[in-house]
Amino acid sequence: MEKRLERIKKHLHSQSYKLTPQREATVRVLLEHEEDHLSAEDVYLLVKDKAPEIGLATVYRTLELLAELKIVDKINFGDGVSRFDLRQEGAAHFHHHLVCIECGAVDEIQEDLLGDVEEIVERDWNFKIKDHRLTFHGICHRCHGNKETNNE
Amino acid sequence: MEKRLERIKKHLHSQSYKLTPQREATVRVLLEHEEDHLSAEDVYLLVKDKAPEIGLATVYRTLELLAELKIVDKINFGDGVSRFDLRQEGAAHFHHHLVCIECGAVDEIQEDLLGDVEEIVERDWNFKIKDHRLTFHGICHRCHGNKETNNE
DNA sequence: TTATAAATAATAATCATTATCGATTGACAC
DNA sequence: GTGTCAATCGATAATGATTATTATTTATAA
Numbered sequence: 001m002e003k004r005l006e007r008i009k010k011h012l013h014s015q016s017y018k019l020t021p022q023r024e025a026t027v028r029v030l031l032e033h034e035e036d037h038l039s040a041e042d043v044y045l046l047v048k049d050k051a052p053e054i055g056l057a058t059v060y061r062t063l064e065l066l067a068e069l070k071i072v073d074k075i076n077f078g079d080g081v082s083r084f085d086l087r088q089e090g091a092a093h094f095h096h097h098l099v100c101i102e103c104g105a106v107d108e109i110q111e112d113l114l115g116d117v118e119e120i121v122e123r124d125w126n127f128k129i130k131d132h133r134l135t136f137h138g139i140c141h142r143c144h145g146n147k148e149t150n151n152e
Numbered sequence: 153m154e155k156r157l158e159r160i161k162k163h164l165h166s167q168s169y170k171l172t173p174q175r176e177a178t179v180r181v182l183l184e185h186e187e188d189h190l191s192a193e194d195v196y197l198l199v200k201d202k203a204p205e206i207g208l209a210t211v212y213r214t215l216e217l218l219a220e221l222k223i224v225d226k227i228n229f230g231d232g233v234s235r236f237d238l239r240q241e242g243a244a245h246f247h248h249h250l251v252c253i254e255c256g257a258v259d260e261i262q263e264d265l266l267g268d269v270e271e272i273v274e275r276d277w278n279f280k281i282k283d284h285r286l287t288f289h290g291i292c293h294r295c296h297g298n299k300e301t302n303n304e
Numbered sequence: 305t306t307a308t309a310a311a312t313a314a315t316a317a318t319c320a321t322t323a324t325c326g327a328t329t330g331a332c333a334c
Numbered sequence: 335g336t337g338t339c340a341a342t343c344g345a346t347a348a349t350g351a352t353t354a355t356t357a358t359t360t361a362t363a364a
Contacts, residue, residue, distance in 0.1 A: 055344040076228045126293035135285045141278035207313040
């Protein structure tokens with residue numbers, strides 16, 4: 001964790017940004033909640049535990065900065081808030097998501113899966129892919145197990 | 153076009169909803185701008201030409217209703233507004249999008265492409281897929297042609 | 305026609321996000 | 335150390351998309 005923080009610090013410095021205490025506290029929260037998909041408000045509340053004097057605007061500014069540097073990805077599941085997700089270090093592509101329409105859980109798929117599809121899109125549509133967003137909506141394995149869903 | 157409108161009318165009636173003049177005007181705008189990805193505000197302004205007395209809230213309500221009935225899909229490209237896209241009649245799956253980071257153009261991919269991927273996800277993650285969202289961000293064929301992009 | 309529920313227009317309210325602005329901080333020159 | 339400058343910050347106002355409210359209108363059917 002300290003290693004990743006150190007690398008993020010270097011990444012910021014390479015772009016002439018500083019890792020201020022507020023930014024560090026924000027990054028730490030993201031590192032500690034890597035599995036979650038926190039909204040800016042969520043992050044704000046968690047950061048306040050570490051740095052009670054931090055302002056909401058600073059959290060927004062920091063998340064925006066981290067997104068710009070591709071350290072986090074800003075995603076939207078259609079519920080009216082943006083969520084922030086740490087990009088896997090060294091991952092060539094942004095991971096995918098499984099959103100359960102029963103319980104609301106969001107699971108991640110780290111596997112690429114889109115290799116062939118991207119090849120087709122680049123060739124047939126002459127489109128140079130820089131990033132992607134893939135989200136499946138459906139019933140997760142937990143809800144799926146709880147009750148038989150034979151309809152449709 | 154009238155045929156599709158008629159079918160949408162039937163679809164509404166089957167759920168005990170009426171195709172009021174305001175709703176009809178809204179659907180007509182969507183049919184006439186099938187290629188576009190209009191925001192609620194966009195739709196509102198266009199509908200006002202047909203039905204000047206319509207209220208913004210009615211457009212929102214109508215779009216929400218149409219989304220609920222799966223006649224349109226609500227999508228979000230991360231620019232702060234929801235956009236509404238008519239679902240292709242008879243299409244098993246929602247189509248995909250290519251968003252150009254140069255010019256902002258949004259193109260559609262009607263081909264499925266995800267068949268194999270969905271099979272893997274359903275099997276390996278035990279996730280019952282009901283819907284999906286796939287968007288590629290990159291350089292479209294128009295911008296791609298204008299200047300050589302050899303970086304990266 | 306009259307009762308009733310659905311739908312509407314106008315507009316107020318909400319909520320996430322962004323902009324503003326004065327204060328603070330840290331790096332560096334002197 | 336002190337001054338200067340730019341980056342950053344906290345507080346909060348402003349914005350803008352969306353939703354809720356409410357009184358009114360419309361459609362439907364007895």
